[in-house]
Amino acid sequence: MTDADKIRRAGPLTYRGRAIPETTTDQRLLDRRGPVDWVHTDPWRVLRIQSEFVEGFGLLSEVGPAVSVFGSARIRPGSDHYRLGETIGGDLARAGYTVITGGGPGLMEAANKGAQEAGGPSIGLGIELPFEQSLNDYVDMGVTFRYFFVRKTMFVKYSQAFVVLPGGFGTLDELFESITLVQTGKVTRFPVVLVGTDFWGGLVDWIRDRLRSEGVISPDDPDLMYLTDDPGEVVDVIAKAHADMAARRESEARRDTEARAVSGEAEAIRDER
Numbered sequence: 001m002t003d004a005d006k007i008r009r010a011g012p013l014t015y016r017g018r019a020i021p022e023t024t025t026d027q028r029l030l031d032r033r034g035p036v037d038w039v040h041t042d043p044w045r046v047l048r049i050q051s052e053f054v055e056g057f058g059l060l061s062e063v064g065p066a067v068s069v070f071g072s073a074r075i076r077p078g079s080d081h082y083r084l085g086e087t088i089g090g091d092l093a094r095a096g097y098t099v100i101t102g103g104g105p106g107l108m109e110a111a112n113k114g115a116q117e118a119g120g121p122s123i124g125l126g127i128e129l130p131f132e133q134s135l136n137d138y139v140d141m142g143v144t145f146r147y148f149f150v151r152k153t154m155f156v157k158y159s160q161a162f163v164v165l166p167g168g169f170g171t172l173d174e175l176f177e178s179i180t181l182v183q184t185g186k187v188t189r190f191p192v193v194l195v196g197t198d199f200w201g202g203l204v205d206w207i208r209d210r211l212r213s214e215g216v217i218s219p220d221d222p223d224l225m226y227l228t229d230d231p232g233e234v235v236d237v238i239a240k241a242h243a244d245m246a247a248r249r250e251s252e253a254r255r256d257t258e259a260r261a262v263s264g265e266a267e268a269i270r271d272e273r
């Protein structure tokens with residue numbers, strides 16, 4: 001066999017003759033460390049982003065019905081808001097929901113604590129921040145993300161309702177992202193419950209009055225949010241919305257089955273003729 005006839009296979013590639021590299025892929029991987037700049041390049045970041053999706057999907061894919069609870073990272077134990085967060089976390093867990101939070105301190109911790117103490121699954125989707133921070137002590141299953149947008153996908157994909165406790169920019173971002181997704185039909189309509197009439201009332205009034213009268217939202221858009229102080233109502237609103245959704249899906253499925261049966265009968269009659 002001449003050199004020109006030689007063949008080397010490398011995964012899906014076939015090299016022949018002078019195209020055969022001097023070293024194998026394994027040799028190149030194992031022999032040298034080489035420059036490290038590539039770990040800061042976009043293609044490498046894409047792989048890291050991909051691996052975050054894989055981790056998140058892996059952790060969450062078998063989670064049952066779940067509710068994400070958002071709220072301030074800064075409100076400490078002992079405050080009314082913290083107690084409210086605990087109560088809501090507990091009520092959701094007792095109603096059969098997994099509680100998902102950002103896994104941080106403050107009201108995230110309160111909701112995780114309530115859920116854990118009520119015996120329900122308590123999940124934290126942490127975020128890597130410039131300062132050291134670990135998941136709060138009441139997270140039973142957690143994953144920490146580098147990228148905010150990957151983490152946001154997890155909240156939306158794996159929960160069927162959002163509860164928004166008092167909070168600052170982070171909480172506002174999560175609130176507005178969730179109602180924008182519902183408003184634009186990017187997610188099936190699901191309940192977004194704001195807790196704390198005193199805290200949220202001013203914002204809700206401004207949305208209702210100013211945004212509506214300026215015509216920058218549709219007249220019905222304020223109804224995408226439900227505002228309450230009552231933890232029991234939080235669970236009731238969510239459970240009722242889910243029951244309505246299930247009934248709607250069931251009746252759609254029944255209609256589909258009936259429509260298929262009718263078209264099957266029509267086809268059979270045509271075939272007979």
Ligand SMILES: C/C(=C\CNc1ncnc2c1ncn2[C@@H]1O[C@H](COP(=O)(O)O)[C@@H](O)[C@H]1O)CO
Nearest residue numbers: 070071072073074102104127167168169170171
């Ligand atoms: C500022 C402090 C801690 C920050 N730690 C966080 N850990 C996890 N998730 C966070 C954190 N900060 C914000 N979030 C997300 O935004 C919401 C809270 O933001 P807010 O600005 O405090 O309202 C929350 O739902 C998280 O998903 C101090 O210790």
